[in-house]
Amino acid sequence: MGLTGSRTRPITAPINEDAEVGTRVVLITGCSTGIGLSTAVILAEDVKRFKVYATMRNLEKKSELENAVGKHLGESLIIKALDVRNEEEVNRLVKEIEMEEGRIDVLVNNAGQGLVSVFECIPIETAQHVFDTNYFGVMRMLKAVLPGMKARRKGHIINISSVIGVNGTPFSEVYSASKFALEGLTESLAPTLRKFDIRCSLIEPGPVTTSFTQNAKFLREGIDISSADEKTQQLLKAALKEMYSNVQTQSQTPEEVASIIKSVILSANPHLRYQTNSKYGPGEIQAKLSDLTGDKAIQLMERRFFPDCLLDAIVHSSNISCNGSSLDALAELRPVLASAAPGSLLHGPCSWRP
Ligand SMILES: NC(=O)c1ccc[n+]([C@@H]2O[C@H](COP(=O)([O-])OP(=O)(O)OC[C@H]3O[C@@H](n4cnc5c(N)ncnc54)[C@H](OP(=O)(O)O)[C@@H]3O)[C@@H](O)[C@H]2O)c1
Numbered sequence: 001m002g003l004t005g006s007r008t009r010p011i012t013a014p015i016n017e018d019a020e021v022g023t024r025v026v027l028i029t030g031c032s033t034g035i036g037l038s039t040a041v042i043l044a045e046d047v048k049r050f051k052v053y054a055t056m057r058n059l060e061k062k063s064e065l066e067n068a069v070g071k072h073l074g075e076s077l078i079i080k081a082l083d084v085r086n087e088e089e090v091n092r093l094v095k096e097i098e099m100e101e102g103r104i105d106v107l108v109n110n111a112g113q114g115l116v117s118v119f120e121c122i123p124i125e126t127a128q129h130v131f132d133t134n135y136f137g138v139m140r141m142l143k144a145v146l147p148g149m150k151a152r153r154k155g156h157i158i159n160i161s162s163v164i165g166v167n168g169t170p171f172s173e174v175y176s177a178s179k180f181a182l183e184g185l186t187e188s189l190a191p192t193l194r195k196f197d198i199r200c201s202l203i204e205p206g207p208v209t210t211s212f213t214q215n216a217k218f219l220r221e222g223i224d225i226s227s228a229d230e231k232t233q234q235l236l237k238a239a240l241k242e243m244y245s246n247v248q249t250q251s252q253t254p255e256e257v258a259s260i261i262k263s264v265i266l267s268a269n270p271h272l273r274y275q276t277n278s279k280y281g282p283g284e285i286q287a288k289l290s291d292l293t294g295d296k297a298i299q300l301m302e303r304r305f306f307p308d309c310l311l312d313a314i315v316h317s318s319n320i321s322c323n324g325s326s327l328d329a330l331a332e333l334r335p336v337l338a339s340a341a342p343g344s345l346l347h348g349p350c351s352w353r354p
Pocket of ligand 1: 031033035057058084110114137207211
């Protein structure tokens, strides 16, 4: 079976819901939108089993969550302000919840920041900002929560990683590295924490239909890529096309991911890793793990992101010009993408022609 063929084979770990009753106190970061919001709502609706502290860095954004959770607001769901980059705020909130509830049973580290760009054009401060949320934010949360969990000999840490946290992905290098760091942190902590009956789980979604892509730094802040060489700019366009196509054809909804997170929390014997999307991720991860040289993983990404026919089309297309802004590049690609057979680049020979 070819590399792309194997990608549809699900290796998602089995998820068991056990019937254990009792209210778990759950703290979730980044609940203003997307996966965090959906997870907070789905758990809070299960009032017998969960009490949720849903946090967000900007409380002005809380109305979407308030509306979604409706009558459970103030009962099984409490909204609190929390920027995971602020250590003092993290420590204060964790203490407050522990005082109020006596414990935190489950921590869901969901807050995340994307970054898509040409690697050599990324200012160091921008990369540091991404790590400050995606990696150091999780570290701050863990440092605050683990002493209590260790003392009670009980707890579950759920870190929202990504398929990109296992398979390095072109033009997402810094984001990918931040999620690799998260994977390494989680895997390294897990054996020690098991000695305290604290379990660690990594959730590895593929594309999810949230505002994550729009929020990704490259698109939002328009990092200047005009100094990048022409070939790299062409490759970026091909990669953006692939990313857009993935979102169009293979995305999950945040609700789907949230319900998997709920099942993981309820699992009697949770695993370390869960791939949430059988259409995107398991094949890549399997290809990587089955080849210790690492060559297969690189070939897979090269073939997926830069198929020759797409590169030719981009080079010869007169209506695509890269002027230094990826947002423009993506917008310019949309009409071209619309004419592409959905998923054609992913599942078979390239059928798209300029
Ligand atoms: N969407 C995908 O395709 C995808 C795929 C794989 C993994 N993931 C991961 O899933 C997680 C959730 O992303 P999403 O898709 O739901 O995207 P999203 O809709 O953009 O949500 C990201 C959330 O993180 C919050 N956040 C960012 N920086 C923060 C900080 N310093 N402190 C506290 N909160 C912060 C955002 O708050 P603001 O509203 O204030 O910005 C927002 O609530 C992320 O860890 C992401 O890496 C997403």
